[in-house]
Amino acid sequence: MSFSYYGELCTEVYNHTKKIGQSIDGDMTYYEAKLQHCKGRILEAMVGSGRVIIPLLESGLLVDGVDYSPDMLNSCRQRCMERGLVTNLYESSLQELSLPDKYEAIIIPAGSFLLIEKREESLKALKRLYEHLQPGGRLLLDLFLPDTNFKCGQWDGTSTFSLPGGDVITMEGKLVEADLFNQYKVSYIKYEKWRNGALIQTELQRFALRWYGIEEFKLVLESIGFTDVVVSADFVPDKTPTNAEQIFAFEARK
Numbered sequence: 001m002s003f004s005y006y007g008e009l010c011t012e013v014y015n016h017t018k019k020i021g022q023s024i025d026g027d028m029t030y031y032e033a034k035l036q037h038c039k040g041r042i043l044e045a046m047v048g049s050g051r052v053i054i055p056l057l058e059s060g061l062l063v064d065g066v067d068y069s070p071d072m073l074n075s076c077r078q079r080c081m082e083r084g085l086v087t088n089l090y091e092s093s094l095q096e097l098s099l100p101d102k103y104e105a106i107i108i109p110a111g112s113f114l115l116i117e118k119r120e121e122s123l124k125a126l127k128r129l130y131e132h133l134q135p136g137g138r139l140l141l142d143l144f145l146p147d148t149n150f151k152c153g154q155w156d157g158t159s160t161f162s163l164p165g166g167d168v169i170t171m172e173g174k175l176v177e178a179d180l181f182n183q184y185k186v187s188y189i190k191y192e193k194w195r196n197g198a199l200i201q202t203e204l205q206r207f208a209l210r211w212y213g214i215e216e217f218k219l220v221l222e223s224i225g226f227t228d229v230v231v232s233a234d235f236v237p238d239k240t241p242t243n244a245e246q247i248f249a250f251e252a253r254k
Helices: 008-017 027-035 053-058 070-082 119-131 214-224
Strands: 041-045 062-067 089-091 103-108 133-143 159-162 168-179 184-195 198-210 227-233 248-253
Touching: 008 070, 008 159, 008 168, 008 184, 008 198, 027 053, 027 103, 027 133, 041 053, 053 062, 053 070, 062 070, 070 089, 119 133, 119 214, 214 227, 214 248
Parallel strands: 041 062, 041 103, 062 089, 103 133
Antiparallel strands: 133 248, 159 168, 168 184, 184 198, 227 248
16 A cells, blocks of 8 residues: 555544644634734645634635645635635645745644655755745744654554544554654554445555754754744743743744
8 A cells, every 4th residue: 555645534534633723732823813914925834624724814814825735735625615715725845836926924833844754855845935935024833842752663542533424534653763863753644434334445644753953943944044033932922942842933034
């Protein structure tokens, strides 16, 4: 079986567990406050299926979205249509990003930037995001540090999700590679969809995570050309980070 990238079953689980407008550790309030005075276009990179972009559109902001997963984008597009919302949704990797507009702000919520596995690819992505900002435009994203209690080679316990139509999706994860020195880990996630007790669909996802220290990521942003880099803990503006269990919200300007 080949690996999927945020495929159909992953998207179903995501939509079931992360509702539109649902705040994860306070991120919705943070991004809404940071963007409320924007007059120009905003881009949500790694937009997923619409948890964040839809409430922003409903508030009257001009927001486009981009994602590499066609299944996530199709779900986001359908949800926007159901609500009468008009937006531009683009399918692209951030490394190859080439959109017709420049943006007043670009956001990447939910730690999604950590999903770019290779360091050189993350630098390419940041360079493309920088080029898509207007002069003085802002990049806002959040990062976290993972649990480093690595246990490789065994499937975790099964999570079960009962869908509205009666189907059930089970999910298991297995850590297959972890490198604390090089700051990345790779897991396999197996999704199985069941109907009336029979297995009808299977999906295997390779899930990689690359993390960064606070000062390290500041230097990365500055090496791209960003200035005025500010880091806040737990989506509280100007709250200084103090420990590794916090979420780190970065704001930087072109």
